Amino acid sequence: MVEFKDLTVTYNPGMENERVALKNVSLTVLEGQFVTIVGPNGAGKSTLLKVILGEVQPTSGLYMIDGKTMNYMKPHKLAEFIGRVYQDPNTGIFPALTIAENLIIASKKGNRPFKFSSVKEEAISLLRDLGLGLEDRLKTKAGELSGGQKQSLAMVMAILSKPRLLLLDEHTASLDPDSASRVMELTERINREYDITIIMITHNMDIANSYGERLMRLMEGEVVNDGMRNIVPRVTSAV
Structure with missing residues (x-):
């Protein structure tokens, strides 16, 4: 699905502060894969996502x-076909709007009818499985939610338009361990049941070692490790 061939990104080329962020990177991410990317600050992880997003x-x-x-x-x-969830829980939602209004806007991205009824059953199913009670708080302003609740809502919003690719940029970094665990369970479910390709950046090695079928490590703009793990076979839902 996603492929890089000898890709290099240089910031400020020819200037005194020139910096090579990615260096001759060649890799392929297959349809439906869940790829976890780790590496120190400055390794090129965020630049990789920015290239995919066209930024x-x-x-x-x-x-x-x-x-x-x-x-x-x-x-x-x-x-139109790439979803993204950010590190800051407030970035992927509209705090001044209700949970229901956020879900309506998210569904509109995929050119669905601008009616909550068209996504209500699907969204409520996802919200209910989180165990956070959000399915009973649809009229609550999103800004009143906790960090974990906001990020969970952002995850649900990101997939309502049925993107082919979901990019997760340290999306559990600001959450407490319990909230992070719930969000990661939702992440795994999204990959397996919706068959959405996921590329996730994380500094949390516990999460990196526990989730995803492929673990990649970047160092100084280069892929230094790239390996597959044994996982339970994916089951695709009919949604």
């Missing part, structure tokens, strides 16, 4: 989806 253009090399070059694709076009 950063490669200095050289190719970025492709399904064999089609995406190097110059506009971010808003890529956003």
Whole structure:
């Protein structure tokens, strides 16, 4: 699905503060894979996601989806089939709007009818499985939720438009252990039941070693480790 060929990203080329963020990276992420990426600060993890989102253009090399070059694709076009959840729980939601209103807006991204009834059953099922009681608080302002509740809502919002690819940028970093565990359980469910390709960045090695079928390590802009793990076979839902 996602492929990089000899991809290099250099910030401030030719200047005194020139920095190579990614160096000749070649990799392929298959449809439906759950890839976890680790590495120290400055390793190139965030730059990798920014390239996928179209926020950063490669200095050289190719970025492709399904064999089609995406190097110059506009971010808003890529956003039509790529979902993202951020580290800050407030970034992926609209705090001044209710939970229901947030879900309506999220469903609109995928050009579904602008009616909550069209996504209500699916959204409530996901909310109920979290065990946070959010399915009974649809009229509550999202800004009144806890960090874990906000991030859980952001995850549900990210998949309502049925993206093919979900990017998770340290999405559990600001959560307490219990909330992080709930969010990761939802992450795993999204991958297995919806068959959505996931690329997750994390500094939490417990999470990195427990979730995902493929673990990749970046160091100084290069992929230094890339391995598969044994997992339970994926079951795709009919939604």
